[in-house]
Amino acid sequence: MKPNGSNLDAVRRHNLGRIVDLVHRGRSLSRSALTRSTGLNRSTIAALVTELAERGLVTESFASTEGVVGRPSPVVSPSERTMILAVNPEFDAVTVGAVLLGGSVHSRMRHRFPSPPSAAESVAAAAGLIVDLVAGLPRGTQIAGVGVAVPALVRAEDGVVRLAPRLGWVDEPLAEMLAQATGYPVYVDNDASLGARAERHFGAGRGIDDLIYLNGGASGIGGGLVLGGRPIRGAGGYAGEFGHTFGTEGGVPLEDAVSRDALVAVAFGPGDPVPDDAALERALAESDRVVTAEQARVLGRALGGMINIANPSRVVLGGFLGVLAAIEPELLAETVARYALGPAEEGVQITRSELGEDLLLIGAAELVVDRVIADPARIGEPSEIARVATAGAK
Structure with a gap:
């Protein structure tokens, strides 16, 4: 059966989307790389890229040809339009x-x-x-x-x-x-x-299929979970509320036991303007480490439990949790190792978000x-x- 116009249009739109997806994730890809990734022929790729450029979604340029034999393939990048x-x-x-x-x-x-x-x-x-x-x-x-x-x-x-x-x-x-x-x-x-998605595509989780991301901000602690390369959202889309788990001593929610407010109070004193994470880290490095050590132990215990449940290969910490990990790296790692089961903890990397603010x-x-x-x-x-x-x- 010969494809009708609507089917051809659907295929075209699908292929346009594939190009946008590849250029978005890769940031800059040659036409030849797009041809290899999609399996489409060169003339089809050229037509699709031309349409996307006309729509203001991509631009094309040529890389330096110095020392290169043959005609270079145009480089396709996201457009600023x-x-x-x-x-x-x-x-x-x-x-x-x-x-x-x-x-x-x-x-x-x-x-x-x-x-x-x-x-x-x-x-x-x-x-x-x-x-x-x-x-x-x-x-x-x-x-x-x-x-x-x-x-x-x-x-x-x-x-x-x-x-x-x-x-x-x-x-x-x-x-x-x-x-x-x-x-x-x-x-x-x-x-x-969404932070987990960003880190997986562009930050510390690039290429990682099994990932826990924890974000620490003024509103508390939240989390995102990727397993087998797929975001885990739960039945209603509410999975990942690690800040409201009760794995702390005395049944205190994690985000109450590990808080930005407590770190700011130690570093700057009550009533001072709320700093950004870089300023908070500098101040904490020169302050009394009692509170940072206490919070690192609580966070490490919670992470140990999360690792036992999800078996990730990487844990990424954002916001003030990344600050805490930078101030107390050894203590955090020791505590995670104490509470995570040995085989689940083997090879897990705990790292800081690369995307910052x-x-x-x-x-x-x-x-x-x-x-x-x-x-x-x-x-x-x-x-x-x-x-x-x-x-x-x-």
């Missing part, structure tokens, strides 16, 4: 960034709150930052959508925050609220689950990247997924 807006609401602030395909942050803005904000206050602040951020982007920039990484249990299909314990949010329709405030399509998910913005952007990969042909066309920034041209 298309950006994703990423939002990270927290206990004490909201951060908004413009993220490029390929997982790099172009620009960011942050608004601090004097007290934990309501969902409406976070949305209003994020919407204001988005207006200012978009106004500063180059004229003609396409905005593919908004991704939100929130420290909460999120119903991913509709972006409803079921529960954000530190923020005090319950059943807040965050995606709908932010979409109405900005006019962009909005997608929301748990921050640590960009981590959750890159993770949030992945929500929109998924939609772009699913249908790249929607970018560059008037639709709900692609809008153009025309203000504040540079």
Whole structure:
């Protein structure tokens, strides 16, 4: 049977998505590498890349030909014409960034709150930052959508925050609220689950199929889990809430026993401005190590239990947990070894996040990247997924 037009169009869109996915993960790939990876012929790859370039998703360039025999293959890279807006609401602030395909942050803005904000206050602040951020982007920039990484249990299909314990949010329709405030399509998910994705694609978890990621922030501790190369989300999408496990002595939740607030108080004293992680690490290195040692022991005990359950090959620690691991590396490793079963603990690497403050913005952007990969042909066309920034041209 001869394929009809709709089938051919579906195949084309699928192949466009494959190219976007490969270029996004690889950041720069030659046409010949795309040909090998997809199994498509060179003329088909050339046509697909040309269409994606016209839609502002990729660019082509030629690598240096010095010392190279034969005609070089063009290099395909993410275009700077298309950006994703990423939002990270927290206990004490909201951060908004413009993220490029390929997982790099172009620009960011942050608004601090004097007290934990309501969902409406976070949305209003994020919407204001988005207006200012978009106004500063180059004229003609396409905005593919908004991704939100929130420290909460999120119903991913509709972006409803079921529960954000530190923020005090319950059943807040965050995606709908932010979409109405900005006019962009909005997608929301748990921050640590998105952080795990970002680290696996672009950071300390590259190439790792069995991974635990723990994020420590102002709102507590969250986690993401990848096993067999697949994110583990659970029946309702709420898996990974390691901060609310009760493996500590006395049944105290992990995020209450290991907290950023306690480390800040030791390093800077009560009432001082909240530092970034780099400043916190410098101050803790020169402070009394009693609290850092205590927290490292609690964290190590919890990690030992997690390793027994998930049997990962790598554990990645982000935020203040990465700071704690850098201050007390030997003590943390000794405690993990004490509580993890020998065979499960063998070969496990405990490492720090490589993406730093960009981590959750890159993770949030992945929500929109998924939609772009699913249908790249929607970018560059008037639709709900692609809008153009025309203000504040540079």
